[in-house]
Amino acid sequence: MAALSAGLEQAGALAVEYSFSVLGAVILLIAGFIVAGVVERAAYRGLSGVRGFDETLKKFLSKTARYGVLIITVVAVLAQFGVQTASILAALGAAGLAIGLALQGTLQNIAAGIMLLVLRPFRVGEYVDAGSVSGTIVEIGLFATELKTIDGLFVLAPNSELWNSPVTNYTRNALRRADVTIGIGYGDDIDLAQTTLAGLIDSDERVLSEPAPTTFVSELGDSAVAVTARYWTKTPDWFQTKLDVTKAAKLAFDDKGISIPFPQRDVHLIGQDKD
Template identity: 40%
Template sequence: MDQINQWFSNNQDMAADWAINIVIAIAIFVVGRIIAKSVGTYTAKGFAKNNVDAAVASFISNIVYALILAATVLVALGQLGIETTSFVAILGAAGLAVGLALKDSLSNFASGVLIIMLRPFKAGDYVEAGGVAGSVQKIEVFSTTLKTPDNKVVIVPNASITGGSITNFSREETRRIDLVIGVSYDADLKQTKQVLIEQIEAQPLVLKEPAYTVAVSELGDSSVNFVVRPWVKTSDFWKVKFALVENIKIALDDAGINIPYPQMDVHIKKED
């Protein structure tokens, strides 16, 4: 005990400095932890206000909290005179290793955050993305669930969706139906056009505005091709398209206008 007292007596200044540094380090840690919690909480609330998925908001807020807390610990250790360069190097190496091991998962996660933030589609939309067409069922952190028209459930990685083009068929309220109707070269074009117009106007679900288009688009190899382009509400697209195709075929048959099979004329020249 006498030796301890003697040591303190001889090293009072150093002990005082150590005590002050320990108090400051503890204060830094406590304040930094409070700041980390506050920032994490505000981050989660900010995502919630923007209707971001709760899982994504929680994950990101936890990452923010962990980063601020790690920085606080390093500052506190530096206040105690502990060399933190080696700690930073170890953390960097560990982060790199984890990142390489989970690069696919992290890519899907980042893509999921982008989908939720940018909202190229929402649940219920019919889209074509990642090589799959279907109705969006769920948008999750790592994947998006689509249901195809034939009732298949397809889980698509988010990275595959953001890595390619996304076609959203439900975003706009109206869609245009594009039909190509080929008729014989012997057909009366004015009569054919009138028959096509009558079938469009007979459909109550076809919109008046924008106006429909019926016109000769090209002189094909075996037919004269008309384009038929009416506008409908997006929800009525398939109903009207199927009805038009059927009714146009019946009307053309009734009018005696032929839809020719693909054909080729072969001319044989006889040499003397």
């Protein structure tokens, strides 16, 4: 009976002790979830106040802050029951290292995605060329970027590939320069060709007056003299303006009798004297 009484007393003491531990753990969990939600919303609002900050990155960072608070909460709850938190942190560190090694390529894409969202070498709707990938940006994700090629194809490029390649953005700057080069015959009037080209680009309202357009002889080729018109337009007008100027130059040269020769090659035959 004495042993039973002592056992009951010890069990009662443990029950009281663990009741407080369980109660403290429940309070910590509730408080942790509340604080995690507050931190997530505060981080999102704070990042939203930064002008031009990407929506995907705002959600990612605010969720990261939330999970960080939850991890701290779980560690604190386990400490309530006498678990050594140092060993937990060491285990989490080892697990994180193992996961990082296993998902090295994926984490590299995430890191590249964050850098792309922060530095913004391209935005949605811009046409870019990055290594073997080119097209209009449709969506920038944390793992990959979606593009649409000029002929309407779907391309999903890993962020690490885009980040590790030089990026040429064709639509970022407001103005673009264009060169229209046309070859004329060696017997044609060069001044007339330049004057004709100059008149064409001066009469086009899409061609900017500053920087001033110019025409010049750019090359003396094997079969033709290359006459170039150089001008600047707004970026959205660049492609169609170049097409229109090229067509108008062909029609104007035909009207003025300026030839656009086919490739030619002179062949000299050297005969041998017969005995």
